[in-house]
Amino acid sequence: MDIRDVARSAKVSVATVSRTMNLVPTVDEKLSRRVWQAIEELNFYPNTQARALKSGRSRIFGLILSEITNPFFPELVQGFEESAIKDGYEILITSISHDHSRMELAVRRMLERKVEGVAVMTFGVELPYLDRLAAADIPLVFVDDGPPVPRRTILQVDYATGIRQGVQHLAALGHQRIACISGPPQQLSSRLRYDAFLESMREMDLPIEPELLVKGDHTLQGGAAGARRLLSLQQPPTAVMCSNDLTAIGLLRAASQAHVSVPRDLSVIGFDDIHLADFVSPPLTTVRMSRAALAEAAVGALRSHAEASPDRIAPENARFVSIPTLLTVRRSTGLCAWP
Amino acid sequence: MDIRDVARSAKVSVATVSRTMNLVPTVDEKLSRRVWQAIEELNFYPNTQARALKSGRSRIFGLILSEITNPFFPELVQGFEESAIKDGYEILITSISHDHSRMELAVRRMLERKVEGVAVMTFGVELPYLDRLAAADIPLVFVDDGPPVPRRTILQVDYATGIRQGVQHLAALGHQRIACISGPPQQLSSRLRYDAFLESMREMDLPIEPELLVKGDHTLQGGAAGARRLLSLQQPPTAVMCSNDLTAIGLLRAASQAHVSVPRDLSVIGFDDIHLADFVSPPLTTVRMSRAALAEAAVGALRSHAEASPDRIAPENARFVSIPTLLTVRRSTGLCAWP
DNA sequence: CTGAAAGCGCTAACAG
DNA sequence: CTGTTAGCGCTTTCAG
Numbered sequence: 001m002d003i004r005d006v007a008r009s010a011k012v013s014v015a016t017v018s019r020t021m022n023l024v025p026t027v028d029e030k031l032s033r034r035v036w037q038a039i040e041e042l043n044f045y046p047n048t049q050a051r052a053l054k055s056g057r058s059r060i061f062g063l064i065l066s067e068i069t070n071p072f073f074p075e076l077v078q079g080f081e082e083s084a085i086k087d088g089y090e091i092l093i094t095s096i097s098h099d100h101s102r103m104e105l106a107v108r109r110m111l112e113r114k115v116e117g118v119a120v121m122t123f124g125v126e127l128p129y130l131d132r133l134a135a136a137d138i139p140l141v142f143v144d145d146g147p148p149v150p151r152r153t154i155l156q157v158d159y160a161t162g163i164r165q166g167v168q169h170l171a172a173l174g175h176q177r178i179a180c181i182s183g184p185p186q187q188l189s190s191r192l193r194y195d196a197f198l199e200s201m202r203e204m205d206l207p208i209e210p211e212l213l214v215k216g217d218h219t220l221q222g223g224a225a226g227a228r229r230l231l232s233l234q235q236p237p238t239a240v241m242c243s244n245d246l247t248a249i250g251l252l253r254a255a256s257q258a259h260v261s262v263p264r265d266l267s268v269i270g271f272d273d274i275h276l277a278d279f280v281s282p283p284l285t286t287v288r289m290s291r292a293a294l295a296e297a298a299v300g301a302l303r304s305h306a307e308a309s310p311d312r313i314a315p316e317n318a319r320f321v322s323i324p325t326l327l328t329v330r331r332s333t334g335l336c337a338w339p
Numbered sequence: 340m341d342i343r344d345v346a347r348s349a350k351v352s353v354a355t356v357s358r359t360m361n362l363v364p365t366v367d368e369k370l371s372r373r374v375w376q377a378i379e380e381l382n383f384y385p386n387t388q389a390r391a392l393k394s395g396r397s398r399i400f401g402l403i404l405s406e407i408t409n410p411f412f413p414e415l416v417q418g419f420e421e422s423a424i425k426d427g428y429e430i431l432i433t434s435i436s437h438d439h440s441r442m443e444l445a446v447r448r449m450l451e452r453k454v455e456g457v458a459v460m461t462f463g464v465e466l467p468y469l470d471r472l473a474a475a476d477i478p479l480v481f482v483d484d485g486p487p488v489p490r491r492t493i494l495q496v497d498y499a500t501g502i503r504q505g506v507q508h509l510a511a512l513g514h515q516r517i518a519c520i521s522g523p524p525q526q527l528s529s530r531l532r533y534d535a536f537l538e539s540m541r542e543m544d545l546p547i548e549p550e551l552l553v554k555g556d557h558t559l560q561g562g563a564a565g566a567r568r569l570l571s572l573q574q575p576p577t578a579v580m581c582s583n584d585l586t587a588i589g590l591l592r593a594a595s596q597a598h599v600s601v602p603r604d605l606s607v608i609g610f611d612d613i614h615l616a617d618f619v620s621p622p623l624t625t626v627r628m629s630r631a632a633l634a635e636a637a638v639g640a641l642r643s644h645a646e647a648s649p650d651r652i653a654p655e656n657a658r659f660v661s662i663p664t665l666l667t668v669r670r671s672t673g674l675c676a677w678p
Numbered sequence: 679c680t681g682a683a684a685g686c687g688c689t690a691a692c693a694g
Numbered sequence: 695c696t697g698t699t700a701g702c703g704c705t706t707t708c709a710g
Contacts, residue, residue: 045447069417074410077407093432097417105424109429114387
């Protein structure tokens with residue numbers, strides 16, 4: 001079953017069938033109707049491979065994730081899938097599992113399948129492997145920052161707003177000794193969150209105690225380790241801002257094991273608002289970064305690059321997109337019990 | 340850059356290049372070396388679309404999931420990706436999010452991209468939409484059970500062994516009043532787990548109390564609800580087997596809120612052994628069903644179907660594959676405190 | 679506005 | 695064992 005069968009059935013040429021399917025406006029309406037009818041009757045749909053081969057357009061976008069088993073990512077994948085499908089694109093997912101050598105493989109797979117664009121959702125672990133994508137002139141989307149290659153968009157997450165809201169929220173509850181468990185410093189997004197925290201503390205005239213600034217790694221274990229460190233301090237903090245929800249959840253566990261009650265003895269704020277945040281005990285106050293918004297913005301940017309006529313490059317202002325964040329107050333934050 | 344450039348550079352015909360790349364054994368070694376060298380030098384890799392168009396083989400497997408944000412599935416995806424890539428296949432992932440109408444779309448996407456096989460990982464929510472895949476003679480892999488279509492493999496999870504081990508473990512700890520929170524009865528896998536539980540209880544001569552058999556839905560909320568129900572009983576159970584880990588984790592939360600200590604007052608066993616199971620408090624004793632094994636078996640079955648010569652259909656015994664389960668004892672089970 | 683025809687890059691007869 | 699060549703199903707000039 002192919003386009004010729006349709007042409008025969010509709011009594012037109014294959015060219016007309018092709019034009020009709022591709023909504024070329026100059027097709028006579030009578031013929032077009034005949035064609036659509038034939039397509040329906042035969043339950044025909046075009047062969048994507050042939051189409052891709054001829055047109056040079058695969059209608060596939062690539063998605064490079066750092067680690068699909070991190071609950072942040074499946075939610076992103078879901079949004080990505082939804083947006084891409086709506087526009088008729090398929091999506092090629094690769095999870096590099098923190099293994100830099102797999103990045104090379106991922107890039108190769110993208111190249112082989114001739115993706116029309118790639119969203120790099122590794123939050124800073126970009127590496128030079130991506131040069132090959134840029135060299136192939138493939139549109140690229142990064143989060144926070146990325147190399148200044150030609151057809152590129154950067155999704156700038158507005159960490160500052162959400163984190164400022166978090167610090168203000170804690171300050172309003174009377175907290176002064178606010179700690180921070182940061183993320184892996186190799187990740188730009190960790191550093192930006194950390195900087196936003198420090199900045200907000202200064203804005204609020206809150207003291208920044210070096211001993212309250214501990215390093216985590218965006219894992220449950222890291223969060224638990226950081227928590228133990230903070231709780232063993234001579235003068236422990238009354239509140240903690242965590243660089244992500246996994247860290248905060250690890251902290252919650254360690255606190256519970258140490259018989260420290262949240263939020264009575266300690267207030268906790270996470271970041272990301274993963275699904276699980278609402279189901280831990282107590283439900284986590286956290287800064288929401290919408291995965292759906294991130295995904296939609298990424299797909300939108302890729303589309304606009306992929307579909308831009310080669311001569312008319314997308315305007316400069318379309319090359320940065322801001323992603324909002326918002327404090328979501330649940331039950332892990334409360335009034336400071338200390339004077 | 341195409342196969343002709345390679346041919347020119349290696350001073351052979353395109354046919355030889357093609358044969359070399361496809362490891363046809365009758366290529367002279369001298370030529371083959373020249374070809375590989377040219378491929379290296381030019382950094383050439385074949386155009387997948389052209390290859391697929393000509394050969395009729397897309398080298399793509401489809402994967403239909405019920406819900407990617409359920410932590411069980413990303414782990415499965417990871418295994419699937421790993422196995423498929425190793426064999427040179429790409430993978431097209433669709434998450435139908437419990438929305439039956441999306442199943443139709445998923446099937447359409449599979450058909451359009453001409454996948455060479457589909458693993459249906461929806462644990463029982465198959466539905467007639469799959470007829471179209473079977474009608475297109477696409478190899479199919481199901482879990483537990485599936486329609487008797489031609490090129491099909493069923494992955495039979497050996498629920499009985501793991502669940503029996505769980506019940507025996509509880510019995511050995513002195514538990515008699517063992518409850519069960521089951522999963523959604525529409526899912527075959529829920530029913531099989533439930534049946535295995537009842538069967539094991541009988542084998543052990545343990546009493547099956549109707550009031551201790553409550554329905555869950557494989558979500559955290561469902562587990563919490565079931566827990567509240569069980570704990571409010573005149574005579575609550577001393578142990579609970581849950582149909583999956585999410586249910587067990589929901590139960591853990593509800594128990595903690597009700598000041599019921601696990602495992603002191605209540606022993607809990609989950610099923611699946613998702614990543615999170617090891618990070619809740621207390622770490623969950625659970626029945627492990629290896630996602631990697633499931634994924635590997637699925638990919639293996641799809642390959643053997645896809646690559647079988649049309650005349651030599653895979654042998655009957657290759658059409659059922661058993662997936663083992665194993666009790667993993669952690670900290671959520673302990674000695675029964677009641678006489 | 680429509681149709682004929684030339685490929686897109688590759689594979690697989692078929693002929694040497 | 696190697697090379698020539700005819701398509702796979704579709705899009706897109708180029709003529710009509």
